[in-house]
Amino acid sequence: MTRFSWKKGITSGSVFGALLVLVCWGVSGSEGNSFQDANLKYREGKFSEAVELYEQTLRLHPVFEVFYNLGNAYFKNKQIGKAILNYERALKLKPRDRDIRFNLNFVNRFVEYEVEDKRNWHLRSLARFLSRLTGEECLTVSLIGYFVLAVQIFVGLIHRKRFVLGAMGFTLLYVTLSTFGLAVAKYTHLGAGSEAVIMKNQAEVRYGPDENDRLAFRLPEGLKVFVKKEMNDWYRIELLNGQSGWAMKSQISVV
């Protein structure tokens, strides 16, 4: 058995590290190139080609700019459903971006139907508030609150002082718990299920997860729905007005 040589280890490690850096740099460089190539195609009005390049970029680098641009390219290509899906995905990453909101609202005007939000007013208000935040942001605030609280506890332990939850402690605890609750509400969409978009015009929604079940209603392309559960090739979806049914997965894309 040969003895471990520090020299050899350091050398081989350096080579591996250098290779890793090169690969990462190459990958990031190719992402940047395809993004710019896609932008160029968009500017030239070649929207189908731009869509392909944006889709390629997304596989390696899913950032909101690419989703937003892809939404634009789909809209220019007259694919309303996919445009809305990508705007929704962009909005999930950057919920306070005005351009995304404007374009999403604009494209939504092309959706034939409108579903009235029949939830309670407080749920509607909370949903409107949460739509301006990401789950990560809620969790970050919660973690900051926890951090400050933990520092207080740690300092108290070092000084061997009995820990007392004062006004500040209560405030921090409240901030921590409430923002954590908001994050939970955000990730669960207030219990509505996962957000999804109808991809096919006149998508059929049935009373059960089977082709033989009776047709309940049809939905237009681009309409936002919530997926409550799934079974084989079917999603159980629900609309904001309370109507629900089963639709084939091929007709729906989850945001």
Place this chain on the structure above:
Amino acid sequence: MKRLALFLPNQIRIPKLLLLAAILTFASSDTLFMAHAVEESQLLARLDKNRAEVNEEIHLNIKVEGVQSGIQAPVLPAITGFDIFYSGRSSRFSFVNGRSESLTEFNYVLIPKNAGKYVIEPIEVKWNGETHRTEPLSIEILASNQLSNQPMPQSAGAWSTVPQRQASQVPNRAYGSSPNVPPQTNSPTSLPEGLDENIFLRARPSKLSVFTNEQLILDYVILTRYDTRYEGFEEEPQTSGFWIEEFPLDYQSIGKENEVVNGKQYVKAEIKKIALFPTAPGQYVIQPGRVKTSVQIQERQNSIFNEFFNDSFFSGAGLFARRVAKILTTQPISVQVKALPEVGKPQSFKGAVGEFRMSTQVDKRVVEQNEAVTLKVVLEGRGNIETLSLPALPELKNTKIYESDSSSQMYKEADAIAGNKSFEVILIPSEVGEFVVPSVEFSFFNPHTEHYVILKSDLYKIQVKPSTHVQAAGPEKFVSGMPVPEPAKKSVQVESEDIYFIKEQEETSFMSSKKIFLAMLGLDGILSLLILVLFGMQRREDYFETNQPLKRALAAGKTMQKGMQTLSHLAKKTSGSVSADEANSYFNRCARLLDEYLGSKLNLSPHGMTHSDVEYRLRELEVPDEIIRKIHECYDACDEIRFGRTARIHEKQAAMIEHLKLIFKSLEHNEQLKNKVSKK
């Protein structure tokens, strides 16, 4: 559809009757105590003539004097050979010097149909529960044109409630003093054949030839001999090519005038009057439209109900009255519109036609720099007021000009549309000194004189003082605090809508939300771990504070291990020759280490501890004899070296370390010892 029951004389008198009723109510109490002053009641019936031709109008008047209330409608006897029209009721009441006088009249128009001598039987009128009768009346009806050959006798009645006018006295409907007096083409001097000669419509324009934008009045009149109700226009007049202004009509006076046409007297009702302003030269035809009316034909019904319902209060709408709808129309009207002359047309002319006056005024004579001055321009006169525009203002240096407001008002002035229109202009001088508001020029075409007229306003001199406001720097010397007029502001108009453009670059930020999140997650994790460790250590320390034997026992193992390592190291160090002192020191150290270990492990004081104490405790703990023997051997070996037996020192050192290891291992794994220590 406009429905205006407008014109019957009896309807117009209703408010007077109500007033009379009120007066009577107040007066009734007095009259009770002044019976001597009340006049005697009297009933009279008279015809305005005792001889007439067929189809000639005869007025029958029934007069009740000295009765203040409770008069029922007269009951006429059957009068064959006549059409009878009820034409209204009138009442008068006066109380002068303690004497009251009252008079109530009922009027009828009789149209004879056949020649002959007729006697009208007594007419019955009821008041205060009593029936009163008139004297019989006689009349002779001649065939048409017979009467004109005979001398006209004086009217049988000395009075008549219907004002009589000759045809020549009918006011000329031609507008003002215009030289363009229209030919009376639509005046029914001869009635169209097939039409009911007792009712017809007359639409008469004030002129048939006008200039562009000159006022033309179109007057609609119904002439009737029936009890008539006007029910509005079934078809509105067609006046394409004209700007229209409707005349406000005084409906209170409608139907009060009478007019004689072709020797027959008609009640005249002006139902519509419009001012037309042609917008372009050419030949135009105005379709007069169709007017809906209903007329009531009086039919004799001698019943008790008719006595009541035939009263004028009900506008002749008795239960047995027959009302017939009549649609009236007249001939289309052709109007020629002339172009305005180009000769002498002033530069300031903007299309105003008529007769106008202009007045101007300013609200301030002394202002501060950049303070607003309001110039008010008022145009007044006859013509198309609504289309008048603000006269052009000359450009003024160092002055901002804003058109602020305009308002117009229209009124009737001698059968023509007139009015005024005022404009407000805000002037903001920015230079200190004398600011001159220049003369404003307005021109119009007078269709009567067929000449253009130019009007000029006065000059105004305004004193501009330096501003007390601080000036703000700006590209256009905009001054803060300056009143900015509303029209200066405009909202941005959205021309079209589309999506916003793509994002050209990715956002690069050192501290993205994801990084912050991960950093906080890591920090919180480490901090939580630290808190747990610190907390655990403190709890352990606290526990050891209350359990010293356990603490000594746990510490003994560590001390022993450390000591054995030191001894091994020393043994290696002294591998060559070993002096007596070195050996002594080494084995002394071994004895101390063993004492410390056993003292701590067995919770004995190392100072007063004897070998027998140790053995006793070890036996209590059921430590094997071999280990006890080894402990004794260790102590013996140490004693030997202390007393100078230093032979085979290296072997003894190695054996000592081995023995110590064995003792340590045995005692550390002794379950009873562990339990005992933990119990303590």
